[in-house]
Amino acid sequence: DTEVTQTPKHLVMGMTNKKSLKCEQHMGHRAMYWYKQKAKKPPELMFVYSYEKLSINESVPSRFSPECPNSSLLNLHLHALQPEDSALYLCASSQAGTGAGNTIYFGEGSWLTVV
């Protein structure tokens, strides 16, 4: 069972709504990630936080806004999304810092549908 917990599991939102995806990990990791995955495709990296600071932003549109309140929590705030943003959003965590062999552990994901 994964130790990365994501809520909600499913979310339907209109294009003018504001919603948030939440993620919590209990592995003591100091790096946390947001990925976007379309059906049957590999996940695409969106953001990485390392020691609670934004380390990587893969040129994600500003309608996606990440937040890392503490070392265990990661949020993704959503506003004015487009239907093409509908996807599975995966949170993940790993040890931080140097260590190319660090394993990234994923949550079960949040299924987002934008209508």
Place this chain on the structure above:
Amino acid sequence: AQSVAQPEDQVNVAEGNPLTVKCTYSVSGNPYLFWYVQYPNRGLQFLLKYITGDNLVKGSYGFEAEFNKSQTSFHLKKPSALVSDSALYFCAVRDPGSNYQLIWGAGTKLIIKP
């Protein structure tokens, strides 16, 4: 350019037979290789990784993978397939310039038939 190739979109295997899911990579420096599995409507689960050492790596659910440096391959194997192994399998390699980014293969759908 760094890349990972999974040459088969789909692999079909009869239950009880051995299975192989292929992965080849192209990366500068030492490769750090990973296999993940994704069951229908689920997140990705880590199966195993190769960092250094023994070329045969054992992982979860009876899976193993063989690192072959000369062929730049990291094929996933299991001696006896189960219907429950049916899933989407992703191979990935660490981006040499990053501690956090993975380069992913396109994925291989594994179907185990009873």
